Amino acid sequence: MxxxxxxxxxxxxxxxxxxxxxxxxxxxxxxxxxxxxxxxxxxxxxxxxxxxxxxxxxxxxxxxxxxxxxxxxxxxxxxxxxxxxxxxxxxxxxxxxxxxxxxxxxxxxxxxxxxxxxSFCTDQNWARGELNLPLALVTGKAFPEDEAVMRVTSQSGNVTTKFVYERRFGALNQWEVAVPISSVDQAAGRSTGVGDIALGYKRVLSHSLDRGNIFSASAEVKLPSGRESKGLGDGFAVFEPFVTFGQILPRDGFIQTQVGFGFPLKDGHDAEAFWRAAVGKSFTQGRFGRYWSPMVEILGARTLGSGSGVDWDVVPGMQVTLNARQHVRLAGGVRLPVTDADVRRKSVLVYLLWDWYEGGFFQGW
Ligand code: HEC
Structure with a gap:
């Protein structure tokens, strides 16, 4: 040649x-x-x-x-x-x-x-269930849900139980309502009642099973429904826009992140920025059995405009599927302040999740 x-x-x-x-x-x-x-x-x-x-x-x-x-x-x-x-x-x-x-x-x-x-479903607008990563204790998730979640937060004798209802509409949207019931210890005695009710909307902006990720934008409004004088609410409305991103990692690992702001709808209160990440991995008991998902969250928040520093927290936690259908799940963890740990208190977080689309709470055990 x-x-x-x-x-x-x-x-x-x-x-x-x-x-x-x-x-x-x-x-x-x-x-x-x-x-x-x-x-x-x-x-x-x-x-x-x-x-x-x-x-x-x-x-x-x-x-x-x-x-x-x-x-x-x-x-x-x-x-x-x-x-x-x-x-x-x-x-x-x-x-x-x-x-x-x-x-x-x-x-x-x-x-x-x-x-x-x-191949029977031809509308790929509907995100695949693989992208529905285990819900973290604080960090939001990007997948749109048909779920009811009961969240309990306990911090030095104050207990808040939040009832969250989420519903999808269309392939990409979800709305939700969250009603907290709090019991707080105050100088004047213990008060119990409804806290600040929140309404939220989430939209999936992109999702791909090939890339293994999903990205959503959300907006939430927290209403001043809790009596401020009794320590049950903030006394003003807060508008919270945020984005969430979920990525599947190799070997059943995952990372979920959330970044957003809280804008008080009342003069004289500072806005807040927050960023959160949850990293974890799921383990299957037996070939197709119970799903255990240990994870750790890192939470950062900062009041804007005041020159104050960043509050950092870390939350080790675990989620487990309770029944055979895997649509009832329990999670628990501890929120540990990293900065100003001498004044900021730790709290215990627990939730019980029911994916109501998959069947009644008592079905599939
Ligand atoms: C003898 C009838 C029969 C045959 C054969 C059969 N299925 Fe099914 N399958 C059913 C029934 C009935 C249900 C609904 C069960 C229920 O809802 O309780 C079902 C449900 C399912 C589901 C749904 C699970 C869910 O999450 O809702 C899958 C997946 C499935 N079958 C896959 C298969 C595959 C794959 C095959 C062939 C390898 C197969 N089936 C063969 C009767 C059958």
Whole structure:
């Protein structure tokens, strides 16, 4: 070969093209295999289009779900679907009429069938359940929720129980209301009552399972519903805009961050900036069992305009799924002041979370 004509780009282009063709062919093969498995075993109950309607005897007792309904299907992570396909409905507190297939098919094959199920939902505006990371104790999450959360905060004899109700609308939006009931120790004695009620709106700005992240913007208004004279409220409304970001890390790790401001809607009060991060990792008990998520949060807040320093707190905590369906979860932790630790008090934080979309509180145990 004439030296001048020799070029490395030719072989590289050919090599890369072959690799791409091979990857595409492998993906095609997996898709075909997934469809084959689905059409061999799953189709008899779930139907060719994933909507059921084929096994009418079965449906008199328990209708299978509609996999074309993205509002339902996309919020479920693959591991939940795979658990049910492998170990049967009871693995997630569903009917035993959904049989276990783990004895007859490998987990890899069942995963391919689950991937085929994914093709029934065609509106990818609905964020995937994998991006629904474990809720931290203080740091907000980016995923839109259908949840009810009861949060208890206890700090030197003062206890606040906050009832939070969250509801999605459309693929990307959520509104919420939070009602705190406080019991506080004051010089004049103990007072108990409703605190400052908050209303919030959240919108998902971007999400991608490939990138493993989700980003949302929120706005919240805290109303002066708590009696200030009794120590139950601030006595003025506060507007809180903030953004939240969640990123899946390798091996079931995650990081969630939140940055925002609190603007008092009354003269003479300073605005506040806050930033928070939660880093953790989930561990599965057994192959598809209980989910334990230890995490640590770092919280920073600073009053603007006053020249005051930053308040830093650290919150070690843990979340655990309580039932088979994993839609009832408990978390607890301690909020430890790092700066001014001699004057700022530590608090104990606990929440009980119920994802009401997934079923009643007492279902799926
Ligand atoms: C004998 C009928 C039958 C067959 C065959 C069957 N399923 Fe199901 N499946 C059901 C029923 C019934 C439900 C609904 C259970 C419930 O809601 O309690 C269900 C539910 C599911 C769910 C929903 C879990 C959730 O989170 O709501 C998944 C995923 C699933 N099946 C996957 C599969 C796969 C994959 C196959 C094939 C490997 C398969 N099924 C074969 C009857 C069947």
């Amino acid at each position: 004439d030296r001048a004509e020799f070029s490395w780009t030719g072989p590289i282009v050919v090599g890369v093209s072959l690799a791409l063709v091979a990857t595409a062919a492998a993906a095609q093969q997996s898709a075909t295999r997934g469809r084959e498995i689905y059409e061999t075993i799953c189709i008899s109950c779930h139907g060719p289009d994933g909507k059921g309607g084929v096994n009418l005897e079965l449906e008199k007792v328990q209708a299978p779900p509609d996999f074309t309904d993205c509002a339902f299907a996309n919020r479920e992570p693959d591991r939940g679907f795979l658990a049910v396909a492998h170990d049967g409905g009871p693995a997630r507190g569903f009917s035993p009429l959904m049989p276990p297939w783990g004895g007859a098919f490998s987990e890899a094959d069942l995963q391919l069938a689950v991937t085929h199920i994914r």
